[in-house]
Amino acid sequence: MDRLAIVVPCYNEEEVLKLASKALRDVLEDLVQKGKVAEDSFILFVNDGSRDRTWELIEEEHAAYPVRVQGVKLAGNVGHQFALTAGLVTAKDMSDVTISIDADLQDDVDVIEEMVDKFHAGNDIVYGVRKERRTDTFFKRTSAQAFYKLMHLMGVKTVYNHADFRLMSRRAVEEFSKYKETNLFLRGMMPLIGYRTDSVYYDRKERAAGESKYPLKKMLALAFNGISSFSVKPISLILSLGLFVIFISVIMLIYALFSYFSGHVVAGWTSLIVSVWFLGGLQLLAIGMVGLYIGKIYMEVKQRPRYNIEKILSGEELPSGQDGSTRGEDR
């Protein structure tokens, strides 16, 4: 039977913590009853340097439910993406499968069962995808949509309308932990892992209590980080712009010569205007060229895994953990 860990990053969540704990414990109890997850499945709360009573509440819950509720206390606030990563990496050594969910119960805990079913059906990653954004404000909805469009345009593969509510098998988290980059954008990284994936759909609710910890400033930072961590397209745009301006300079050359010979110009204008366009284009082109190399260096320093072997068919015994059989035989 697979041991499930539900990883919950928490930053100043004293208002919802007990609610979240209760809701998730109920889900776990139900799954255990139905024999879908192991008896000792648990919730792992990650306290992301909260300044309120969040950690005390986690300790209380752990004291009351020593098996069901576990906690990790980070030394300071590192932000949602890092807190979640800390939780997943900690949980992977204690469990066979993880589910990450926000503390505010905006994501529907009732689809967790469906996620687990899809895991048992052989999927390594199951994405929680929002059906619609009825509860979001008009602004949040349109800005989010623009964000996904822009990401797509920049060539970053993401799952549309999926945030960080997702199931991951142990081997998926293990593969993920090989990504050593510090600019984390989890949603963009998961599709790089590979393996079979699936999605479950749900309606996103209002926050159960408390306020959003993602003000516009943090949202924009996340969006910018997402693009700049996964795409060097902005650099190649400079290169294309340089080529385009050089092309314009040729047109300007023809136009300027034409004006010159028809005698309508002030002395010196022709050579000046042609040089301005040509030099401008040349500079952009040069910056773009330098940028291409920087883009390559950027991709190199990330040292991302280049591939992920799922299975090998050969006569020899493979050391355990390398043949995809780490998930237990009883499934």
Ligand code: UDP
């Ligand atoms: N969070 C965190 N560290 C932070 C900010 C947020 O761990 O610095 C957690 C927060 O407690 C919540 C999740 O990240 O569980 C998502 O935050 P929130 O619900 O405020 O974002 P929103 O749903 O408004 O985008």
Ligand code: MG
């Ligand atoms: Mg939220």
